[in-house]
Amino acid sequence: MSGSLVIVGLGPGAPDYLTPAAARALAEATDLIGYSVYIDRIPVSDHPQTRHGTGNRVEIDRARHALMLAAEGRRVAVVSGGDPGVFAMAAAVFEAVAAGDPAWRKLDIRVEPGVTAMLAAAAEVGAPLGGDFCAISLSDNLKSWATIEKRLAAAADGDFVIALYNPASSARPHQIKLALDLLRSRKAPDTVVLLVRNAAMPDVRVITTTLAGVDASLVDMRTLVIIGASATRLLARDGHAPWVYTPRGERDTF
Structure with a gap:
């Protein structure tokens, strides 16, 4: 042809x-x-x-x-x-x-x-994907919510950095809250959470928070959510938002 x-x-x-x-x-x-x-x-x-x-x-x-x-x-x-x-x-x-x-x-x-969105979002804050990571879509248009929950639990238990695609929409605004609640049951409350809206665009908005403090109502379909691993760290800077990075090795090797 x-x-x-x-x-x-x-x-x-x-x-x-x-x-x-x-x-x-x-x-x-x-x-x-x-x-x-x-x-x-x-x-x-x-x-x-x-x-x-x-x-x-x-x-x-x-x-x-x-x-x-x-x-x-x-x-x-x-x-x-x-x-x-x-x-x-x-x-x-x-x-x-x-x-x-x-x-x-x-x-x-x-x-x-x-x-892809998670790479653009990560670049806005530093190197949160520097260690092992995974990507999970929260859309249940083509798979069941039970499958999504199983994958979130496995990623949390494996201590991956987790990038959440399709985190919320007008048809399913509640699912990001369900996902965060599940992750809170399996990860530490001080786990770093990043909300990056419109990554790589002039109107980009970055919120750096924790699993305990994240506000699910701030998430929409233009937001990429990154849930850190236990080793994900903030690097403080005077007068600027902190850099965020995940070391390449396990936490106890540093």
Whole structure:
């Protein structure tokens, strides 16, 4: 097949965080497909290019549409915020390939990575992901809340730094509170907690607090929540917010 499909990560939002490879892939595409909020972030191309903006929560339909266009010989770019392989469109595309037309497996499909939210959020405060860490989405659209609770408990018991994606929305504002309550039952009250809203953007907001003191009402879908490990530390600075870092080794080796 002469068509192609590239799944592009736009990064956390600021244009500077779009990689040159991702920018080239977008510029070369005949068709852009993605959530309309992300499509609107892409500058208008100098050459003819069709934009297929959609609503949220239609990832598989979006992926099938992209694959059909690529099968027709189009150069298609499917866009995601952050990195397309982290809770985003890359998995949706391959899920659609697995369940769809066998001919789609012959397509030229590749992934252009981007800066995912937890990396942008971590960079705002220092190096909280310096030790072992994991990422957990609190969205229960595609998995049960019981599964999320099991994974939160395992991550807490393993003393990972935990990055929480999709922590709250208008449809499920209560789940971040449930998650924090579960973590409080398994981790120390002075565990460092970071709330980073709009990471890498001019209006970024960072709140550094503890598991005992965190206010769940301050969390929304634009907030990345980082729960520290037992070794995560604050490095005080005169006149500035502290740096936050997690040592690379176990706490008792320092």
